[in-house]
Amino acid sequence: MNTQIAAVVAGPGAKGADSEVGRLRTVMLHRPGAELKRLTPRNNDALLFDGIPWVGRAQEEHDVFAQTLRDHGVEVLYLSELLGETLTIADARLECIEAVLTDPRLGDTLRDVLRSHLEGLHPEDLAHTLVAGLAHDEFTEGRGLGYALMKRSEFVIDPLPNLVFTRDSSVWVGDRVAISSLAMQARMRETSLTAAIYQHHPRFAGVRTVYSSRLERLEGGDVLLLGPGVVAVGTGERTTPAGAERLARNVLGEGLATTVLAVPVAQDRATMHLDTVCTMVDTDAVVMYPSAAETLEAISLRMNGDELVVGTPAPFLEAAAEAMGIPELRIIDTGLDPVTAEREQWDDGNNTLAIGPRLAVAYERNIETNTRLEMAGIEVLPIPGSELGTGRGGPRCMSCPVERDFLGSAKEVATANDV
Numbered sequence: 001m002n003t004q005i006a007a008v009v010a011g012p013g014a015k016g017a018d019s020e021v022g023r024l025r026t027v028m029l030h031r032p033g034a035e036l037k038r039l040t041p042r043n044n045d046a047l048l049f050d051g052i053p054w055v056g057r058a059q060e061e062h063d064v065f066a067q068t069l070r071d072h073g074v075e076v077l078y079l080s081e082l083l084g085e086t087l088t089i090a091d092a093r094l095e096c097i098e099a100v101l102t103d104p105r106l107g108d109t110l111r112d113v114l115r116s117h118l119e120g121l122h123p124e125d126l127a128h129t130l131v132a133g134l135a136h137d138e139f140t141e142g143r144g145l146g147y148a149l150m151k152r153s154e155f156v157i158d159p160l161p162n163l164v165f166t167r168d169s170s171v172w173v174g175d176r177v178a179i180s181s182l183a184m185q186a187r188m189r190e191t192s193l194t195a196a197i198y199q200h201h202p203r204f205a206g207v208r209t210v211y212s213s214r215l216e217r218l219e220g221g222d223v224l225l226l227g228p229g230v231v232a233v234g235t236g237e238r239t240t241p242a243g244a245e246r247l248a249r250n251v252l253g254e255g256l257a258t259t260v261l262a263v264p265v266a267q268d269r270a271t272m273h274l275d276t277v278c279t280m281v282d283t284d285a286v287v288m289y290p291s292a293a294e295t296l297e298a299i300s301l302r303m304n305g306d307e308l309v310v311g312t313p314a315p316f317l318e319a320a321a322e323a324m325g326i327p328e329l330r331i332i333d334t335g336l337d338p339v340t341a342e343r344e345q346w347d348d349g350n351n352t353l354a355i356g357p358r359l360a361v362a363y364e365r366n367i368e369t370n371t372r373l374e375m376a377g378i379e380v381l382p383i384p385g386s387e388l389g390t391g392r393g394g395p396r397c398m399s400c401p402v403e404r405d406f407l408g409s410a411k412e413v414a415t416a417n418d419v
């Protein structure tokens with residue numbers, strides 16, 4: 001077993017997380033805003049929404065989510081506020097503006113006028129434009145053939161309505177942050193914002209990264225910190241096998257984990273990420289879509305010196321328990337009939353956010369799943385999600401834990417695995 005793992009023990013005040021269930025201290029959310037008002041029946045598919053949310057109500061729902069977290073002692077950071085502060089820094093402005101200007105649809109003429117427009121904006125207005133986008137009609141200074149031939153319903157800068165799913169655009173592994181590499185055109189620019197925040201905002205001074213958006217596709221919704229030293233990574237359209245392998249090399253190589261489990265996920269709209277079918281609610285328990293429980297497999301990735309050793313497929317729950325050094329990874333038995341299970345999975349019933357062991361935020365609408373969680377001793381903090389859910393994401397998708405109490409040290413993990 002790998003005993004040469006670095007002692008990446010979190011000290012007091014350290015940031016990051018080594019599990020999904022350590023006491024949540026700080027979380028990054030994005031309160032949805034003007035970017036949702038861009039959604040129409042014509043563009044919602046391309047922008048990855050399954051409906052047209054009522055924006056005011058979605059904001060109210062999100063406020064309940066944030067307040068529920070605060071009521072349980074969690075510090076809530078808002079991405080837009082961090083971004084506005086970050087954009088007071090010249091280099092950060094340049095990077096975020098450049099990420100807009102690389103769009104090949106623009107053409108040189110439009111690119112030049114757009115550059116000077118963006119460069120002239122006050123940091124908060126720039127933050128707003130980078131998130132809400134810029135519609136053809138709003139940009140009266142627009143020039144060039146690209147602009148002239150653009151439909152009035154099109155955008156000079158596309159909006160980012162999926163920014164609300166902060167889980168996907170960055171994810172912490174131990175004390176490092178991974179800037180992800182988003183797979184869908186509608187989301188790719190999100191990571192220029194998270195990268196700028198982590199690189200330039202004083203709050204994150206000195207934080208080191210373990211992944212960058214230039215690498216192979218990787219989305220945070222696929223990354224599950226099963227426990228200290230053990231990371232599961234869903235693979236499919238969003239996180240490619242190459243992305244999972246790259247993350248494995250990086251986190252194993254840096255001593256942030258001893259085992260990475262690659263978990264192929266069936267590629268349907270309802271199961272785009274691993275966290276749509278499985279989230280942790282206790283140190284040794286998950287809530288999981290029953291059909292996934294039967295079919296999910298895992299392939300272990302470990303380092304032997306400089307060589308990445310790829311294991312053979314094994315049932316996910318068994319492989320996870322073995323890697324975690326526990327007798328069993330329990331599934332909360334929701335005992336639901338297939339139709340109810342399918343309906344509640346679609347509405348993110350399995351996408352819970354643990355605030356600590358046996359304490360999780362869940363959408364209130366998933367009554368059957370939540371009842372079974374309560375019966376199994378998991379306290380559920382219900383939040384409304386009728387409008388938020390149109391983007392196909394639940395409490396876990398809508399949160400990026402920046403700091404959780406660490407459950408263990410890598411050293412202990414190495415020892416446990418040696419036994």
Ligand SMILES: NC(=[NH2+])NCCC[C@H](N)C(=O)O
Binds near residue numbers: 184221272273276
């Ligand atoms: N971690 C998650 N499950 N995120 C859900 C993201 C949903 C978003 N509309 C997308 O398609 O990308």
